Amino acid sequence: MKVLSLKQPFAELVVSGKKKIELRKWNTNFRGDFLIHASKSPDVKSMEKFGFENLPLGFIVGKATLTKVKNYNNEAEHIADRNLHLADSVWGNFGFVLENPERINPIPAKGKLNFWDFNLNQNDF
Numbered sequence: 001m002k003v004l005s006l007k008q009p010f011a012e013l014v015v016s017g018k019k020k021i022e023l024r025k026w027n028t029n030f031r032g033d034f035l036i037h038a039s040k041s042p043d044v045k046s047m048e049k050f051g052f053e054n055l056p057l058g059f060i061v062g063k064a065t066l067t068k069v070k071n072y073n074n075e076a077e078h079i080a081d082r083n084l085h086l087a088d089s090v091w092g093n094f095g096f097v098l099e100n101p102e103r104i105n106p107i108p109a110k111g112k113l114n115f116w117d118f119n120l121n122q123n124d125f
Helices: 010-015 044-049 075-080
Strands: 002-006 021-024 032-038 059-071 094-108 115-117
Touching (some): 010 059, 032 094
Antiparallel strands (some): 002 115, 021 094, 059 094
16 A cells, blocks of 8 residues: 655544645645555644644654645645644645544654655554
8 A cells, every 4th residue: 555654644534534735845746545654753833833742753643635736826726724734834835635634543754755655454443
């Protein structure tokens, strides 16, 4: 199954349904279900901003469905969706629109860049 690594607290915000668009500097043709991996390095400033102290790092923590990609052509479009992506435009102009977020029991995993593949066992869920 495809996996996407996100820094904490953004992985937590996605699986909890509070972050509905994931910003990236690159586009993708991938659509469908994927797993959410919390990378080993948190974004310390964002952890403080969103009031988190201790979140799982280095684990697959959930799953979601990527339904479409928005291309933000200007700052006004980006600002209009701020309540959906919860980030600044420095994170990227491509917004991966996410639906059906779900938390799963954490699975240890090393992260990678872009979408990457992970072999799931039936017992992982």
